[in-house]
Amino acid sequence: MVTIKLFGSLRLKTGCKGLEVSLSDVRDVKGACQLLADETGRSVKEFRNCVFMINGKPGRLSSALRDGDELVLLAAAGGG
Amino acid sequence: MATKYGGYMGKVMMIDLTTGQTSEYPWSDEERRLFIGGKIMAAKILGDNLKSDTQPLSEENMLVITTGPFTGSGAPSSSRFNVSTLSPQTGILTSSNCGGNFGYYLKKAGLDALIIKGRSPEPVWLEICNDNFTLHDASDIWGMHTGRVQEVLEDKLRGQSGRAPKNGKIVIGPAGENLVRYASIVSNERLAGRGGTGAVMGWKNLKAVTVSGNRQIKLHNPEKVREINKSWVKYLKKHPLTGDQLPRLGTAGLVSTMQMRGQLSTKNYNYGQYEDYEKVSGETLAEDFNIVNKGCLTCPIKCARTVNVNGKAVKGPELETLGLLGGGILNNDMQAILDWNYELDELGMDTISAASTLAFAMEANEKGLWDNGLEFGEGDNAKISQIWNDIAYRRGIGDELANGSRWCSEKYGGKEFAIHSKGMELAAYEPRRTVGLGLGYAVSNRGGCHLNGGYMVLVEGLSLAVNQQTPHAKPDFTMVFQDLMEGVSACGQCLFTTYAFFPPPVISHPNSWYTKAFCKAVPFIGPVLRGMNMFPQIVCFNIPIIFNQSAMLHHITGMPVTFGSFMRMGERGYTLERHINTRFGVTRRSDTLPSRLTDVPQDPADDKTRVPLERMKNVYYHARGWSRDGIPTPHTLKKLGLDKLASYKVTQEEFRKRGAADGDN
Ligand code: SF4
Numbered sequence: 001m002v003t004i005k006l007f008g009s010l011r012l013k014t015g016c017k018g019l020e021v022s023l024s025d026v027r028d029v030k031g032a033c034q035l036l037a038d039e040t041g042r043s044v045k046e047f048r049n050c051v052f053m054i055n056g057k058p059g060r061l062s063s064a065l066r067d068g069d070e071l072v073l074l075a076a077a078g079g080g
Numbered sequence: 081m082a083t084k085y086g087g088y089m090g091k092v093m094m095i096d097l098t099t100g101q102t103s104e105y106p107w108s109d110e111e112r113r114l115f116i117g118g119k120i121m122a123a124k125i126l127g128d129n130l131k132s133d134t135q136p137l138s139e140e141n142m143l144v145i146t147t148g149p150f151t152g153s154g155a156p157s158s159s160r161f162n163v164s165t166l167s168p169q170t171g172i173l174t175s176s177n178c179g180g181n182f183g184y185y186l187k188k189a190g191l192d193a194l195i196i197k198g199r200s201p202e203p204v205w206l207e208i209c210n211d212n213f214t215l216h217d218a219s220d221i222w223g224m225h226t227g228r229v230q231e232v233l234e235d236k237l238r239g240q241s242g243r244a245p246k247n248g249k250i251v252i253g254p255a256g257e258n259l260v261r262y263a264s265i266v267s268n269e270r271l272a273g274r275g276g277t278g279a280v281m282g283w284k285n286l287k288a289v290t291v292s293g294n295r296q297i298k299l300h301n302p303e304k305v306r307e308i309n310k311s312w313v314k315y316l317k318k319h320p321l322t323g324d325q326l327p328r329l330g331t332a333g334l335v336s337t338m339q340m341r342g343q344l345s346t347k348n349y350n351y352g353q354y355e356d357y358e359k360v361s362g363e364t365l366a367e368d369f370n371i372v373n374k375g376c377l378t379c380p381i382k383c384a385r386t387v388n389v390n391g392k393a394v395k396g397p398e399l400e401t402l403g404l405l406g407g408g409i410l411n412n413d414m415q416a417i418l419d420w421n422y423e424l425d426e427l428g429m430d431t432i433s434a435a436s437t438l439a440f441a442m443e444a445n446e447k448g449l450w451d452n453g454l455e456f457g458e459g460d461n462a463k464i465s466q467i468w469n470d471i472a473y474r475r476g477i478g479d480e481l482a483n484g485s486r487w488c489s490e491k492y493g494g495k496e497f498a499i500h501s502k503g504m505e506l507a508a509y510e511p512r513r514t515v516g517l518g519l520g521y522a523v524s525n526r527g528g529c530h531l532n533g534g535y536m537v538l539v540e541g542l543s544l545a546v547n548q549q550t551p552h553a554k555p556d557f558t559m560v561f562q563d564l565m566e567g568v569s570a571c572g573q574c575l576f577t578t579y580a581f582f583p584p585p586v587i588s589h590p591n592s593w594y595t596k597a598f599c600k601a602v603p604f605i606g607p608v609l610r611g612m613n614m615f616p617q618i619v620c621f622n623i624p625i626i627f628n629q630s631a632m633l634h635h636i637t638g639m640p641v642t643f644g645s646f647m648r649m650g651e652r653g654y655t656l657e658r659h660i661n662t663r664f665g666v667t668r669r670s671d672t673l674p675s676r677l678t679d680v681p682q683d684p685a686d687d688k689t690r691v692p693l694e695r696m697k698n699v700y701y702h703a704r705g706w707s708r709d710g711i712p713t714p715h716t717l718k719k720l721g722l723d724k725l726a727s728y729k730v731t732q733e734e735f736r737k738r739g740a741a742d743g744d745n
Binding site for chain 2: 048049050079
């Protein structure tokens with residue numbers, strides 16, 4: 001299983017906090033973005049323009065996902 | 081003293097509470113041009129009046145409340161006012177910026193600034209209506225919480241006519257009255273939170289100031305101002321930070337990003353990640369607790385949250401409060417944070433310093449240095465509420481906590497984990513994973529402040545992914561951001577508008593080649609930034625769309641302003657504050673962080689995860705034209721037009737007296 005978590009304004013816009021999916025459905029970050037787009041009915045671009053963290057380390061669109069991974073999608077943030 | 085410039089009312093008034101006398105404070109157009117307004121103007125006034133032996137809680141200390149030329153001009157997010165004084169928390173200058181509407185009404189009363197000195201023999205409140213200053217007995221409102229006292233004052237202003245004039249108010253709560261060193265001044269629900277301005281007001285026996293008036297604020301070129309305003313508001317509303325993230329999530333939206341970047345202060349900065357962060361994140365706040373977004377006057381961003389506390393809609397917590405009262409003390413109860421945030425506002429004290437001092441006490445207790453009964457992860461929320469009250473009324477252990485973490489660590493030990501700089505507690509960003517901000521915290525003029533420190537975390541992980549650990553170019557970048565924010569603040573505008581400085585595509589396309597290239601290039605552009613910092617005049621034009629402030633300042637005031645001269649103005653302000661602070665003993669040795677952050681890597685396996693402070697300080701001082709001891713050199717003072725100010729000539733003899741190195745190095 002892969003845990004996908006969504007943060008930032010995209011989470012509020014989509015109402016989707018994240019998904020638990022099996023590895024056969026998402027092989028890489030790109031696939032995870034497509035899955036989120038399909039689930040939420042929004043453009044895949046919005047997800048591809050997020051910052052990706054895999055198990056707390058920066059990831060890329062092409063990064064492969066492994067069983068047990070946690071993928072986090074973040075939007076840029078500022079202001080404190 | 082009338083002015084030829086637009087955006088100013090041309091009058092600064094001073095009231096001496098000891099005698100009740102008011103007088104006009106001389107402030108010339110030359111001073112307006114050099115020191116603009118806000119915190120820079122206030123620094124000049126304090127620099128002219130404070131002596132090296134002035135005590136924060138003394139009749140000689142002044143509360144200087146200033147506006148800027150943008151205040152009340154209709155420019156976006158420009159209802160701000162500034163409160164500066166000699167801080168009882170740090171012993172050096174402090175400045176605290178506040179939203180609400182007080183600044184606007186101060187200008188409607190015909191004033192650019194209000195100076196309060198002396199000390200009333202009895203508790204009073206001050207009513208200002210145009211040129212009329214009236215001191216009223218405050219014995220019936222002394223002791224009231226900040227929300228209640230504002231309601232009562234509104235009733236008093238309503239008087240017999242039944243209608244109160246539109247007005248702005250500043251008040252203090254019990255914390256200010258009882259001289260808590262980090263007591264705040266409150267205006268509506270907004271706070272001039274940091275540095276203990278509320279304690280100075282309390283010491284002066286001044287419970288509140290109300291201000292109203294019907295003066296017109298004249299602008300140099302109203303047509304142009306309207307034109308820029310329109311496109312600026314449009315830009316801010318479209319920008320991913322000011323038009324999306326801040327309105328939707330507020331500053332609280334940073335929690336999750338900070339967590340991912342290892343920047344979320346956890347267990348008094350032992351760690352940079354909190355396992356229960358989701359429960360106290362901005363997303364959870366927005367989804368489960370936020371009632372409605374709110375904002376200051378004339379602000380299109382509207383970053384404030386409104387939440388439910390005991391059935392009442394009140395202001396929600398900012399990121400710093402969420403971070404420090406969440407992971408900072410290992411608390412995952414969001415409702416508790418909302419309740420405490422409200423209680424602290426009502427008592428009138430800074431949530432950052434209160435929370436951080438509490439975290440210090442918990443760790444000191446855990447380590448057996450101070451048997452105080454306070455524990456991380458304390459499940460008893462009422463007990464923490466009781467602590468806030470004990471601090472505000474200086475009861476029991478609260479009497480000690482009211483002095484802040486520096487004082488407590490000097491008494492009980494644990495200086496290495498008293499998380500402050502120059503006596504002011506840091507603001508929830510763990511600097512070992514944002515080393516540029518680590519430098520900023522240490523050199524900041526008012527002490528451990530993220531904004532006054534340059535807010536490098538914006539590019540070191542929040543909005544952009546510049547290498548968080550490299551010290552390269554960070555000192556030069558820090559200077560750019562500090563000067564930029566100094567200038568914006570002096571204009572009377574909210575610093576959050578500066579986040580739109582980075583063009584939207586760079587922020588909203590973090591995986592694009594250009595954003596990645598920019599982030600990769602940053603550590604190598606130090607020399608370029610150094611050149612720009614040394615000769616800002618080469619940018620002898622305004623930068624439309626992304627940085628409207630300089631053009632706006634020109635059209636509001638009529639002063640010739642370019643981006644370069646705007647930056648120099650910020651630099652002048654920053655160095656002026658530093659120069660005044662040297663009078664109170666600030667040198668290189670004051671620009672410190674606790675050794676936990678400089679000597680102990682956050683990740684034991686990665687020695688880079690600590691702040692290489694001394695190294696960055698050398699580059700920073702050089703960039704600023706300060707000596708290796710962190711003292712502005714005569715050459716720099718001359719370059720900035722500060723050398724002619726007789727009162728600023730702190731002599732080498734004075735430095736020698738204190739055992740510090742001289743300013744000529
Ligand atoms: S951005 Fe937030 S703090 Fe700044 S003026 Fe707007 S509402 Fe006030």
